Amino acid sequence: MTGFENKVILITGSADGIGKSMAERFAELGSNLLMSDLNENINLIADEISKKYSVKAVGFKHDVSVEEECINAVKKAMDEFGRIDVLVNNAGITRDNLVLRMKEKDFDDVISVNLKGPFLMSKNVFIYMSKQRYGRIINIASVVGQSGQAGQANYSASKAGLIGLTKSLAREFARRNVTVNAIAPGFIQTKMTDKLDEKSKQQIISQIPLERLGLPRDVADAAVFLASDSASYITGQVIGVNGGLYM
Numbered sequence: 001m002t003g004f005e006n007k008v009i010l011i012t013g014s015a016d017g018i019g020k021s022m023a024e025r026f027a028e029l030g031s032n033l034l035m036s037d038l039n040e041n042i043n044l045i046a047d048e049i050s051k052k053y054s055v056k057a058v059g060f061k062h063d064v065s066v067e068e069e070c071i072n073a074v075k076k077a078m079d080e081f082g083r084i085d086v087l088v089n090n091a092g093i094t095r096d097n098l099v100l101r102m103k104e105k106d107f108d109d110v111i112s113v114n115l116k117g118p119f120l121m122s123k124n125v126f127i128y129m130s131k132q133r134y135g136r137i138i139n140i141a142s143v144v145g146q147s148g149q150a151g152q153a154n155y156s157a158s159k160a161g162l163i164g165l166t167k168s169l170a171r172e173f174a175r176r177n178v179t180v181n182a183i184a185p186g187f188i189q190t191k192m193t194d195k196l197d198e199k200s201k202q203q204i205i206s207q208i209p210l211e212r213l214g215l216p217r218d219v220a221d222a223a224v225f226l227a228s229d230s231a232s233y234i235t236g237q238v239i240g241v242n243g244g245l246y247m
């Protein structure tokens, strides 16, 4: 894949898991990175990626659910790089429980990070992308936002909402040549799925036609495609990266 040299990619929640894997994939292709995360080690993680791939990677501590912090993250990217080509809204959390046991705070927190966060980031990045008349926004949703999931009413509602947000932003931003798409991963091997016990994992795998959990790299490759010139006529879409779990 070419055309990524010196592009500026802002990835939220990129200290670990899928976000970190995406950061490495874009860095391999020569892109510069603004890596944001709640995790204070994000600076060290960005430094490592910068050295390993000889690109500029800047870490920034940031909570996507707080508007002022989103404004600062976008400002940091503009100060460091002067432009933002791609925003990946990746930061996400789970607070699983059956509805009858789910606390109001667990519902609110998940919606704040997984749905309000991408709204705040997209709004503030679009201010600059619209002036550039170029941009790509990629939202990391989930298969459970499409199918629903017992024990994840908060999480699946946040991801279904993110799909609706993706389509609305795609309609609003298209006239400025900014595309907005979502990736809906299935079950991917990260800390989020490490929480599942072996029996639940095997049960899930038995329902996946490709008979394995996905790798962070599988999601990263879909993000690279959506950010590439090959995807310039694709907007408002949801790409499933789920091994066939949901069709």
Ligand SMILES: NC(=O)c1ccc[n+]([C@@H]2O[C@H](COP(=O)([O-])OP(=O)(O)OC[C@H]3O[C@@H](n4cnc5c(N)ncnc54)[C@H](O)[C@@H]3O)[C@@H](O)[C@H]2O)c1
Binding pocket: 012, 013, 014, 015, 016, 017, 018, 019, 036, 037, 038, 039, 062, 063, 064, 065, 089, 090, 091, 092, 093, 113, 140, 141, 142, 143, 184, 185, 186, 187, 188, 189, 190, 191, 192, 193
């Ligand atoms: N792992 C899966 O199976 C799976 C499946 C579908 C969708 N997803 C989605 O993919 C994304 C990444 O998931 P992951 O599995 O890599 O998770 P992860 O827990 O490994 O990584 C998430 C990162 O987001 C950061 N984060 C959490 N809250 C934040 C906040 N308020 N502000 C900024 N950063 C914050 C965390 O510190 C962490 O580094 C999430 O949106 C998740 O919902 C994951």
